[in-house]
Amino acid sequence: MSGASGTDVFPQYLSRLQAAFFFAYFQYDGEVKNTLYTLVIEALQALGVENQKFTIEHPTNLAFGDYSTNAGIISKKPQELADYLDAHKPTEIEKIEVKNGFINFYLSKEFFKKSITEIIEQGNQFGRNESVNGEKVIVEHTDPNPFKPFHIGHLMPNVVGSTLARIYEWNGAEVKQACYQGDVGIHVAKAIWGLLHGETENAYPVGNKAFEESEESKAEIKEINKKIYDRSDEKINELYDQGRKASLDYFDSIYTKLGTKFDYFFFESETAGVGKEIVESHPEIFEKSEGAIVFHAENHDKSLHTRVFINSEGLPTYETKELGLAKVKAEKYPYTKSIVVTGNEIVDYFKVLLQAMKLIYPDLREKTVHISHGMLRLPTGKMSSRTGDVITFEELLEQVKEKIAEKGDLAQEEVAIGAIKYMILRSNIGSDIVFDIEKSVSTEGDSGVYLQYSYARTNSLLEKASAKGGALDTNSQGPALAREMHPLEKLLYRFPEVVERAQTEHAPNLITTFLTELAGSFSNLYASEQIISDSPESPYLIAVTKAFNTVMKNGLTILGIPAPEKM
RNA sequence: GUUCCCGUAGUUCAAUGGAUAGAACAGAGCUCUUCUAAGGCUUUAAUGUAGGUUCGAUUCCUACCGGGAACACCA
Numbered sequence: 352m353s354g355a356s357g358t359d360v361f362p363q364y365l366s367r368l369q370a371a372f373f374f375a376y377f378q379y380d381g382e383v384k385n386t387l388y389t390l391v392i393e394a395l396q397a398l399g400v401e402n403q404k405f406t407i408e409h410p411t412n413l414a415f416g417d418y419s420t421n422a423g424i425i426s427k428k429p430q431e432l433a434d435y436l437d438a439h440k441p442t443e444i445e446k447i448e449v450k451n452g453f454i455n456f457y458l459s460k461e462f463f464k465k466s467i468t469e470i471i472e473q474g475n476q477f478g479r480n481e482s483v484n485g486e487k488v489i490v491e492h493t494d495p496n497p498f499k500p501f502h503i504g505h506l507m508p509n510v511v512g513s514t515l516a517r518i519y520e521w522n523g524a525e526v527k528q529a530c531y532q533g534d535v536g537i538h539v540a541k542a543i544w545g546l547l548h549g550e551t552e553n554a555y556p557v558g559n560k561a562f563e564e565s566e567e568s569k570a571e572i573k574e575i576n577k578k579i580y581d582r583s584d585e586k587i588n589e590l591y592d593q594g595r596k597a598s599l600d601y602f603d604s605i606y607t608k609l610g611t612k613f614d615y616f617f618f619e620s621e622t623a624g625v626g627k628e629i630v631e632s633h634p635e636i637f638e639k640s641e642g643a644i645v646f647h648a649e650n651h652d653k654s655l656h657t658r659v660f661i662n663s664e665g666l667p668t669y670e671t672k673e674l675g676l677a678k679v680k681a682e683k684y685p686y687t688k689s690i691v692v693t694g695n696e697i698v699d700y701f702k703v704l705l706q707a708m709k710l711i712y713p714d715l716r717e718k719t720v721h722i723s724h725g726m727l728r729l730p731t732g733k734m735s736s737r738t739g740d741v742i743t744f745e746e747l748l749e750q751v752k753e754k755i756a757e758k759g760d761l762a763q764e765e766v767a768i769g770a771i772k773y774m775i776l777r778s779n780i781g782s783d784i785v786f787d788i789e790k791s792v793s794t795e796g797d798s799g800v801y802l803q804y805s806y807a808r809t810n811s812l813l814e815k816a817s818a819k820g821g822a823l824d825t826n827s828q829g830p831a832l833a834r835e836m837h838p839l840e841k842l843l844y845r846f847p848e849v850v851e852r853a854q855t856e857h858a859p860n861l862i863t864t865f866l867t868e869l870a871g872s873f874s875n876l877y878a879s880e881q882i883i884s885d886s887p888e889s890p891y892l893i894a895v896t897k898a899f900n901t902v903m904k905n906g907l908t909i910l911g912i913p914a915p916e917k918m
Numbered sequence: 919g920u921u922c923c924c925g926u927a928g929u930u931c932a933a934u935g936g937a938u939a940g941a942a943c944a945g946a947g948c949u950c951u952u953c954u955a956a957g958g959c960u961u962u963a964a965u966g967u968a969g970g971u972u973c974g975a976u977u978c979c980u981a982c983c984g985g986g987a988a989c990a991c992c993a
Contacts, residue, residue, distance in 0.1 A: 406934085406935090406936085408934070408936090410936090410937075411933070411936085411937080411938095411939090411940080412937075412938075412940095414937095414938090415937065419936090419937085421935095421936065421974095424936085424973065424974080425973085427973085450937075451936090451937050452936095452937085452973085452974095453936080453937065494993095496993080533993070536992075536993075537992060537993085538992075538993075640990080641990080641991080642991085643990070643991050644991095645990065645991085653921095654920095654921060654922080655921090656920095656921080656988085656989055656990085657989090657990060658989095658990065658991090659990045659991040660991090661991085662990085662991035663991060664991080666991090668990090668991065668992080668993085669992075669993050670993095672993095693993095694993095695922095695923070695987075696986095696987055696988070696993095697987095697988085697993075698922070698923080698987085698988080699921075699922065699987085699988050699989070700988080700993085702922095723923095725923095725924095726986090726987090728986095755956090758956055759956065766956090774930095777930095777931065777932085778930090778931055778932080779931090779932090781923075781924090782923095782924075782931085783924085783986080784930090784931095785929095785930070787930085793930090793942075793943070794956060795942085795943080795956055795957090796941080796942040796943060796956095797930085797931075797932095797941055797942035797943080798942080798956085800956055801942090801956075801957090803956085804954080804956050804957075805957090807954075807956095808953085808954055808957085811953075811954060812953060812954090815953060816953085852934075856934080860931090860932080861934095864931095864932060864933090864940095864941085867932095867941075867942090868940090868941085871941080874957060874958065875958070875959090877953080877954095877957080877958085878949095878957070878958040878959080879958080879959095881952075881953070882953060883953055884953085917954090918954085918956075
């Protein structure tokens with residue numbers, strides 16, 4: 352997504368002063384990295400290389416150092432460049448080498464030791480930064496429909512949306528979470544039809560089936576739909592009010608389990624009217640066609656298509672309600688950014704909607720970002736909420752808990768929630784997730800359990816250490832010893848960078864991947880070294896354990912995965 | 919048919935245009951008299967096809983093959 356002009360591209364002709372200004376925007380990308388940028392620019396100038404673009408990044412493999420630049424390849428003078436850099440290297444850099452044309456920088460043991468100390472000092476604040484300080488963000492997600500079950504398809508937007516909200520928070524934004532619920536519309540009419548025919552639990556699926564299979568029922572349901580809008584029928588009003596409340600209470604209980612806290616609840620019943628007014632007051636944008644009011648988006652952008660905003664019954668469709676919602680949101684909370692999380696099957700609808708918004712209120716459109724997630728699919732195909740053939744969230748949770756009970760008896764619900772969330776957060780937001788309870792919800796290996804287990808282990812270690820009076824001490828001999836640094840010590844300081852990138856790329860999976868790598872690294876250290884011992888190095892290893900414990904806890908907090916103290 | 923998204927080990931997922939394509943599960947083999955074996959160690963195994971751009975392509979472009987989604991009154 353990001354163009355060629357990011358942090359990785361730096362015109363060599365800028366002065367140092369300009370460079371300092373330029374870097375002000377990237378101050379959380381790592382101080383050392385910025386120092387290296389400036390240094391490489393200087394080196395290129397010294398070698399008389401004109402106007403070259405280069406990158407500085409963490410190599411994929413620690414064997415290639417902690418930072419690496421391709422400036423040598425591009426300038427075709429790797430050795431000369433490396434020599435200059437070596438002569439002017441900052442104190443944090445211990446060694447510079449040329450390999451395959453790349454110039455690799457190795458951080459000093461002193462740097463890592465200091466980073467461990469800083470992590471411990473910052474504690475539950477470590478990882479927070481101010482890269483989007485001042486932004487007021489509203490994240491809308493989950494959006495279940497009252498009168499319908501909360502099924503596993505709702506988990507995707509919930510987990511993705513609430514995690515994005517926390518990521519923005521950790522990057523310094525003020526964040527509100529919003530849930531938008533369709534308490535009016537044909538689906539509600541279907542459920543009411545079911546209720547009128549004596550159904551309770553299955554009111555919606557029964558009504559839906561009737562709608563599909565019988566013209567007569569279809570007409571009745573459409574009639575009910577109108578009556579819901581104008582509240583003209585007392586019996587329907589009563590069923591509606593009771594059903595709506597029961598449904599919302601049920602959602603609340605699920606949000607509690609998932610750890611989601613919404614600041615605002617919006618309802619279609621309050622956005623429908625607003626949206627309809629907007630549409631009707633813009634005849635220059637919306638046209639009448641076949642009894643409905645439509646928007647010919649393809650007139651503005653060839654890749655878009657026409658959509659109905661007000662149907663021939665005079666009722667607003669989703670598009671119109673969403674148009675109203677944008678305004679309602681802005682009135683309630685003057686946001687600088689509005690993120691809407693939905694399934695990717697509606698990306699094309701949303702593009703049309705954004706085009707309409709652009710014409711009506713361009714300022715709000717500029718602030719709106721649509722993020723779409725993939726589908727949660729069963730091995731047999733797509734799940735449907737229309738047929739009633741769905742797995743509800745609670746059914747899923749029970750099944751996962753059963754599976755976990757085979758392994759241990761502590762923290763079962765926390766582990767189950769963690770396993771489910773991890774499964775969603777480990778892959779790209781946009782990609783589909785094939786959901787097989789046996790295979791997907793793993794309790795070993797690459798899983799939420801793995802992170803939780805490594806965390807619980809460190810708690811137990813730290814407890815034992817403190818009981819033994821073995822205080823952690825980053826100034827003990829650790830890095831001073833001749834041994835190689837363990838990879839864990841070389842990774843921990845990168846956490847804030849990962850948190851920042853997760854925000855700029857809207858990619859929670861970067862955090863998941865990072866934490867899993869850390870946990871693997873810790874497990875390896877744990878297996879190969881005695882952390883608590885009489886060795887002079889022990890206090891330092893305890894400090895590393897504490898730093899890992901801190902980062903893991905903060906990372907799990909961002910992901911919304913419970914961090915059980917024991918398991 | 920048009921538009922959009924996606925094709926990576928047997929499977930489920932990673933990989934800001936970079937170096938030796940990482941994990942996990944499954945398979946083969948080790949590992950608890952020692953801090954939690956839900957762990958660790960070793961090992962087999964992958965970029966759909968054909969071109970192009972580039973010093974360098976899983977990544978960008980084109981075509982094809984294969985999968986998914988959307989395409990007027992449901993969201």
